[in-house]
Amino acid sequence: MSSKPNSMNVYARWRPLPDSDAGHSEISHSVSSTTPESLLSVSVTSSASSPKDSGWKSSPAFTAVLGPGDDNAKAYETIVAPAIPNVLQGGSCSFFAYGHSGSGKTHTIVGYDYEDSKQLGLCLAAAKRLFDALESLNGGLPIEKQLGIGFSLFELRKNTAFDLLNGRAECHIREGYDGRTHIRGETEKLEGGEVRVRPIVKRPCWNFENLRRELIQAMGKRVVGSSSVHDLSSRTHAVLELEIVNQDLVDAREVVVQRQSELVPVGKRADDVLIEEQTKAAIRTTDGSWKPNPDYQVDQERVDKALAEKAVFEARVADAEKGVDSALSSSSSPCLGAKVVFVDLAGAEYHTEKSSKMPMLKQTPKERQEGRQINTDLLALKEVIRAWSTSQARIPFRSSPLTMVLRDHFVRSAEKGSSSMIVTVSPERGQYAATLNSLKYGSLVGAVKA
Incomplete structure (x- = not known):
């Protein structure tokens, strides 16, 4: 049934x-x-x-x-x-x-x-x-x-x-x-x-x-x-x-894993840079709240560079994922x-x-x-x-x-x-x-x- x-x-x-x-x-x-x-x-x-x-x-x-x-x-x-x-x-x-x-x-x-x-x-x-x-x-x-x-x-x-x-x-x-x-x-x-x-x-x-x-x-x-x-x-x-599965699909998925492996340290580095700059740009007040640090200016160029590098590796992961979609759609089966x-x-x-x-x-x-x-x-x-x-x-x-x-x-x-x-x-x-x-x-x- x-x-x-x-x-x-x-x-x-x-x-x-x-x-x-x-x-x-x-x-x-x-x-x-x-x-x-x-x-x-x-x-x-x-x-x-x-x-x-x-x-x-x-x-x-x-x-x-x-x-x-x-x-x-x-x-x-x-x-x-x-x-x-x-x-x-x-x-x-x-x-x-x-x-x-x-x-x-x-x-x-x-x-x-x-x-x-x-x-x-x-x-x-x-x-x-x-x-x-x-x-x-x-x-x-x-x-x-x-x-x-x-x-x-x-x-x-x-x-x-x-x-x-x-x-x-x-x-x-x-x-x-x-x-x-x-x-x-x-x-x-x-x-x-x-x-x-x-x-x-x-x-x-x-x-x-x-x-x-x-x-x-x-x-x-x-x-x-x-x-x-x-x-x-x-x-x-x-x-x-x-x-x-077929070998094309298996290979395409392995490329995704490889690209994700390359992204992990780059993404972590970008996140660390962003957190570090944001932390330096703020100071805690006596009542426990936060306010801008007058003695530090965010290094926006450093942040942008780290985020740009992360975006490049994210794009590589996206391309690899498209490869999986292509392997699935190109099959005659x-x-x-x-x-x-x-x-x-x-x-x-x-x-x-x-x-x-x-x-x-x-x-x-x-x-x-x-x-x-x-x-x-x-x-x-x-x-x-x-x-x-x-x-x-x-x-x-x-x-x-x-x-x-x-x-x-x-x-x-x-x-x-x-x-x-x-x-x-x-x-x-x-x-x-x-x-x-x-x-x-x-x-x-x-x-x-x-």
Whole structure:
């Protein structure tokens, strides 16, 4: 089903019951459809509930529901495959995996069996399909115009991003003068006085095996920890971006990084000169205010010279950015620059009320602190989706680092693309409260239509 403009398709995916729980009672669930749009409602009842407990039923909000017997290949064909033709025409799409720890988010997005084509995670299955399509598009093109896939992978922990393609380098999340969010690493001092602020690394790959190998190595650097629910719980949000690129585009972007490196020391020098002259031109009075310094005249020639030099280097950056635009517009392939984004959200941890008959899970202080931050991010994401889906004038992207870095993806998807959320849930009776809360979250997201 194609989504309406600015709406998000929401899918539910039930993981199989673990072997250790085989024979135990499970959460009961059913699916129904009663709307013209064929959206599905999900009903759940805990087998441990009292007879008076009628369970819960969602609003018609889910595009499809995948059962415990549906493998990753089925998930790909249902969720991602319908968006690939649009990507090959230049559109972009994003996929969010939401759920509590141990519900199968990472298995869905990345997968754990990298050899079995039926068990590839959604991101690798999408990359394989795109490479198959690009192979036919590359026929007869010169090497610099041939298409491949560039990918970036970073994780968000609290207010910091870590670049998994650059040794988990710590990166800062900043909003630039252009209103866009930039993720950049620490300042590096180079030979010749140049200073480089390296953006998130984007690794170009020219065949599927190369991308699969690089992705597996990068995913190995992701932080996991033991939680009360899952021994290998993802305690960070992971953002994986696939982009269709060619060598011309890769080279043009590298020129931008180089020109920005040249600008940094020149721009800093100009700012220092301006501040120094302004400081000398004023003196503090006894009451703490400032007044012009009668003994110093601003050296305007020095200031103008520094600002003129800065303007020259700023113009070089602008020219380099035009080179990126030229590389994109000169391609005969409409899909150059198209993106597919996968977000493996950190596990949302919910716990039952004391009055509930279901057992409460004990958390360590560290888990409680992490859980508060994760749930704050997820709440901010829900509010962004709500505002975005209803085309509100103000969308609260600044609410959290997670929503800040996803801003461009929402904007691109609204212009020409689609967004989807996969709510992963568990049939384990001990996870009833967490499963119920995950389905409620998905229901709220899926019920919002433009």
